Amino acid sequence: MPMLEMQMPEVALAPGTIEYEDTGGDGPVLVFVHGLTMDGSVWDDVVAGLAPAYRCIRPVLPLGGHRIPMHADANLDLLALGLLLGEFLERLDLHDVTIVQNDWGGAQVLIANGSTDRIARLVLTACEAYDNYPPGLPGTMLGIMLRAPGGLRALLFGLKFTLARRAPGSWGWMSKRPVPKAMMDSWFEPATSNALVRRDLRKYALSTPADSILLQWAESNSAFDKPVLVVWGTEDKVMPIEHGRRLSRLYPNARLIELDDTYTLIPIDKPAELTSAIIDFVPLR
Template sequence: MKQIDLSAGTVEYHDTGGDGPVLVFISGLTIDGTVWRHVVERLVPDFRCILPILPLGAHRIPMHEDADLSLRGLGLLIGEFLERLDLADVTLVQNDWGGAQVFIALGDTSRVAALVLTPCEAFDNYPPGIPGRAIGVAVAIPGGLALTMQALRFRAMRRAPAAWGWMSKRPVPKPVMDGWFRPATTDRRVRRDLRKYTTSLPPKSTLLDWAEANRSFDRPVLVLWAVEDKVMPRDHGRRLAELYPHAQLREVEDSYTLMREDRPDVVAEAIRSFAASPPVSTS
């Protein structure tokens, strides 16, 4: 695992290397880059895949105490990451968390050539669904987040609708999830970082303004959306495809939000054909 020092703190990331087109994969709350493992293994060595572990609860290195870990701050941190690594012509790939869209709205997108959105927060769906609201309740209660992370050690809790049962149709292997949850389970400073994010979401009017600002992103966009998703509304896929001037929508069966777990074959194939030569559509 490599490291890079950013304004918020030290961020770890995995880089497969190579000279192929650059894909930067953004993960979600309490999830690290291993969630993309089945997608990445299908894309290397033809693509250079970079997977930062942003400070959303699965990061092993706590951020600075004064770090801006708001949705806005973390969205802009994506741009800082691209700049510090001097990446160009990047295809940004997002799932679950909505930070990439915040970056598109507020940051310098000159290093981004294309965008892939798989089921993720969008418009005013922050925090999303029952799992998102459950985290909101946990952080509002003293000691609630620590108790929640301890409860997530058990499979029954992980597969509950208020936890991860509605995030993926198929159970994520225990060792993988153990790795996701370990930092926030064992380090109160990581929980502090996670709490800073979850308690700093802006008003829905601001979220909708940021979504509307994405309309000016004039590069190719692929929206891969899960038909059966219980957390990210199905119509958000269509609305996102209509928001961007050069977007295409592909709906995917037999998947919930974590499409990279449920249908990695479909995700990898779609990214491969799109990122190799991103099509421009005016539909």
Template sequence: MPEVHLSAGSVEYQDTGGEGPVVVLLHGVAMNGSLWRHVVASLRRDFRCVVPTLPLGGHRTPMKVGADLSVAGVAQLVAEFLDTLDLRDTTLVLNDWGGAQALVALGRDERIGRLVITSCEAFDNYPPGLPGANLYASAKLPGGIAAAFGLLKLRPLRRLPMTWGRMSKRPVPREVMDDWFAPLWASKEIRGDLRKYVLGVPPKATLLDWAEQLRTFDRPALVVWAAEDKVMPPEHGRKLAGLLPRGRLVEIPDSYTLIPEDQPARLAELIRSFLTADDAAS
């Protein structure tokens, strides 16, 4: 994959190319851009899909020593990514990672023309739910992240409620999950990058203020939430749609947090119709 050199380090990304509207798709912790493989396959004919692998544990090249990988730091990194590739009027699509509220609050949303927020961290749900609490506890212990992800080499442990069992209703294919976890298994530096993020959550008051700043995002926004989500509360989706001045909510049945895994066809259909309706109205 190509990579772009940013102030914090190198970021790999997939770019389908083409002249269609730009859609940038972002993933969450301990994953990479392959989370979006089915959605991209559906959209790439008509849209330019750009899928970076964020430094959240699934990345293969460690970030620079001293890089800010807090929640705010990763949001700034996303903004720098858009700047460096000169992506304009971008449709930013997020799942699991809740960086939209930070991007808007920090005033780094100038290249974002539309938002699609799918089941993700929101308000003060950082790190989210039982899996997030388990990861946070591991990050606070010396060698904790190595131990936590070492256990995930055993496939049955991946479906426990405190690991990945509440993230997707159906098991993520073994080879995909192995690819997500391989950098964490192999590299102390990658584990250190993830630890910075997990422990780099701002105070609750800051998180709630960031969420309130979504009221200033006056462009089209679609909130897509898993109706059965056990990690990202469905009421958060409803509240986000209410905060966004041009927000609209769709709840998807038969899915947990990782909608791109559980319901990729339905999610791709919603993204396509959202962009098509927005283009027709503009």
């Protein structure tokens, strides 16, 4: 008998409807942010160690792993999606939120350009920063493929195979330990099967602002004086460790944890260590 697809709650935002997962409860609110061509399942092992003491919310952002296409005329550039994160907090009426981010850099964009009234803390784990958009060699290769006719479909077809997924410069540089096959299959399926999801992904990925704007947004984050935890891998090949160190100096109230034996996807490589760091950083009421 085929597995039934679990129905997730949905919320209508300006660009379109997005799905999300919510463990519920009265504990401190943690909103987990995923990266390009992923969904909230990248956080599965971390959330398992936090709920139900913490209320863990995982929106599926329109970054290529989403199942519901956005409106045809939606603006899906980096600024718009950073502000969409703020709209999500508002629509769910969330307060005293800790945003926990990995890979994508949308939280910094929100802090630079939107309201931070609902944000109490920030956890940045190995993510885009400064002018590293799209990040590293994988980001460069994605840009090349997106600009080539049929390139995105060819890329997604190649990523059906484990050899391509674990190749250097591909997903092999995103995590030291292989992402479970079923999880990665679910990440790539929407863009593989739905041309409108590919359209959304292309809109976002080809909209990177000039480096001068990215650096201006980064420096604007220095005005965020609430607690910030920066967690970075010393061996990361995509998000340089120096960016983690710079971020820890940029925020007035930040501390840095450096982890060995992990690449960018710390929730995959070091979930227990990351979970412990979040528990220490976000006190239970």
